[in-house]
Amino acid sequence: MRIGIDFGTSYTAAAAYIDGELRHISFGGDSQFRTAVFIPEKSIDWTLFQPDAYEQQVRDNLSASTTAYTKALGEYDEATSKIRFHYRSLAKNGDITQEEAQARISWATSELKKPVSPLAAEIRRATISAARRQWAYEQREAGRASSINVDESAVFGEDAIEEFFWYEEGRLIQSPKSMLGFRLAAPQREAIVKIVSNVLKHVRRAATEQLSVDVTEATIGRPVVFRSSMGPEGSDQAVELLREAAHRAGFKSVDFLAEPAAAAITYHMDFPESQFAVVVDVGGGTTDIAVGHVGGQAGAPELDASWGLAKGGTDVDLGLSLRAVMPLFGKNDCRLLAPFYVDAAMVSDQNRQAAFRKVDVDSIKAPYKKRLLALQRYGVTVRMNRDVERLKVALSSEAEAYVSLDYVQKGLRAKAGTSDLEFGYERYMRSFNELLSQVRGATAGRTPIVLLTGGMSRAPYIAEAVKRHFPGCEIHHGDASLGVVEGLAMHAATVHKTAFDAHAK
Numbered sequence: 001m002r003i004g005i006d007f008g009t010s011y012t013a014a015a016a017y018i019d020g021e022l023r024h025i026s027f028g029g030d031s032q033f034r035t036a037v038f039i040p041e042k043s044i045d046w047t048l049f050q051p052d053a054y055e056q057q058v059r060d061n062l063s064a065s066t067t068a069y070t071k072a073l074g075e076y077d078e079a080t081s082k083i084r085f086h087y088r089s090l091a092k093n094g095d096i097t098q099e100e101a102q103a104r105i106s107w108a109t110s111e112l113k114k115p116v117s118p119l120a121a122e123i124r125r126a127t128i129s130a131a132r133r134q135w136a137y138e139q140r141e142a143g144r145a146s147s148i149n150v151d152e153s154a155v156f157g158e159d160a161i162e163e164f165f166w167y168e169e170g171r172l173i174q175s176p177k178s179m180l181g182f183r184l185a186a187p188q189r190e191a192i193v194k195i196v197s198n199v200l201k202h203v204r205r206a207a208t209e210q211l212s213v214d215v216t217e218a219t220i221g222r223p224v225v226f227r228s229s230m231g232p233e234g235s236d237q238a239v240e241l242l243r244e245a246a247h248r249a250g251f252k253s254v255d256f257l258a259e260p261a262a263a264a265i266t267y268h269m270d271f272p273e274s275q276f277a278v279v280v281d282v283g284g285g286t287t288d289i290a291v292g293h294v295g296g297q298a299g300a301p302e303l304d305a306s307w308g309l310a311k312g313g314t315d316v317d318l319g320l321s322l323r324a325v326m327p328l329f330g331k332n333d334c335r336l337l338a339p340f341y342v343d344a345a346m347v348s349d350q351n352r353q354a355a356f357r358k359v360d361v362d363s364i365k366a367p368y369k370k371r372l373l374a375l376q377r378y379g380v381t382v383r384m385n386r387d388v389e390r391l392k393v394a395l396s397s398e399a400e401a402y403v404s405l406d407y408v409q410k411g412l413r414a415k416a417g418t419s420d421l422e423f424g425y426e427r428y429m430r431s432f433n434e435l436l437s438q439v440r441g442a443t444a445g446r447t448p449i450v451l452l453t454g455g456m457s458r459a460p461y462i463a464e465a466v467k468r469h470f471p472g473c474e475i476h477h478g479d480a481s482l483g484v485v486e487g488l489a490m491h492a493a494t495v496h497k498t499a500f501d502a503h504a505k
């Protein structure tokens with residue numbers, strides 16, 4: 001059984017294509033997990049934790065939230081009817097006109113905060129997460145840390161970030177893919193291979209369990225160009241390290257497929273006629289474009305050329321962080337210079353993070369000193385980065401948004417609006433527009449259809465830039481998060497089918 005793995009900068013997903021059907025591997029109920037790993041210093045045997053034991057607690061919490069919601073909704077309804085009554089009375093008495101009354105009612109009711117109905121899935125997640133923390137705390141207190149190795153106790157995805165907060169002693173790594181293409185000394189190289197192999201082992205275990213076969217073969221996606229400090233050599237090194245990590249994770253046979261080619265496969269199945277197409281995949285760390293023929297009778301898309309940019313959504317996060325969040329830590333208002341804040345914001349770069357934590361902020365004025373000391377605690381930058389990302393995502397559909405930074409200082413909030421977002425994405429969009437011009441040049445005189453995928457393709461500014469460069473072209477939005485992994489799974493099953501059949505005989 002060969003599975004497809006999209007080991008993404010931001011999210012990792014896996015799927016298998018079995019008897020003409022896609023099967024997504026589930027990670028705690030989701031089809032993907034955040035590419036973050038927490039490795040506690042002292043091992044805990046997580047297999048002993050039983051989430052099912054907390055079902056009653058989940059039900060209790062849900063019922064309490066529903067009661068609170070019903071009460072809040074009642075209060076809200078009462079307040080709105082009071083407002084209506086008040087202004088209608090004024091209108092009735094002739095103090096104001098009917099129109100004025102209506103306008104004031106609209107304004108006053110819009111100022112009230114309508115309670116939001118509690119989401120069962122979210123309450124479940126929060127309850128289990130809290131129970132897990134408490135459980136692990138008790139394990140530690142009881143001095144029962146067993147002698148199992150680090151691999152067994154590693155925690156993945158959102159839980160990695162949550163877990164870090166009670167445990168702290170350990171390593172929290174986000175977006176290890178971003179490090180694969182950098183010049184690495186031997187110990188760093190070893191550490192990164194180990195981290196990536198942990199992630200891939202997590203995937204292999206879940207797949208093996210859910211597909212009920214020992215999964216030892218995979219087709220792994222790769223960007224056209226990895227983020228790198230060494231030019232094209234960086235991408236070669238990244239593939240080599242990924243291969244090594246996959247082998248250590250127990251995959252005996254591994255091959256790689258360019259991510260935009262994988263995305264094209266998903267579309268290929270959907271189009272009965274062959275179409276000249278441009279596939280654009282804008283992810284967290286990289287942006288990939290491929291051009292060729294998609295759809296029709298050929299067994300696979302025929303791609304003639306591809307382009308890659310070692311930048312993506314995390315670069316927009318960086319821009320937004322520097323603009324809207326780092327001023328809360330004294331950026332532009334104390335002696336610390338911009339590079340210090342860049343170090344703090346670039347959470348996937350371990351060297352920069354170490355440099356940031358080493359800076360002495362003792363003489364920095366209030367209120368920044370306290371906030372910086374909180375931010376310098378190990379792992380806090382990662383958590384804040386996740387909130388910056390949330391801000392960016394919210395700004396895709398809202399003109400303004402905020403996130404709470406309570407864990408830095410009680411009551412502290414980071415707010416951002418459209419102009420902050422524009423500032424945040426400016427640098428990335430310059431590169432993206434250049435890349436699009438290049439691709440447009442290469443397809444001049446033709447009218448391709450444009451196939452958009454990758455998490456960032458949900459951002460309106462990305463779709464608009466694509467539209468501007470390809471006016472009059474049909475634009476298709478695929479599954480932004482799972483288009484690549486689905487293509488990888490189909491490739492894994494079809495290209496390797498003969499080998500698989502031969503093996504099965």
Ligand SMILES: Nc1ncnc2c1ncn2[C@@H]1O[C@H](COP(=O)(O)OP(=O)(O)OP(=O)(O)O)[C@@H](O)[C@H]1O
Binds near residue numbers: 283454
């Ligand atoms: N609604 C949204 N608005 C803006 N950005 C979004 C939205 N939804 C997701 N993103 C961004 O998309 C990115 C993740 O996309 P995706 O899952 O395709 O990346 P990846 O596959 O992990 O990364 P890569 O392919 O670069 O290695 C993140 O930067 C995330 O913040």
Ligand SMILES: [Mg+2]
Binds near residue numbers: 006009259284454484
């Ligand atoms: Mg991707």
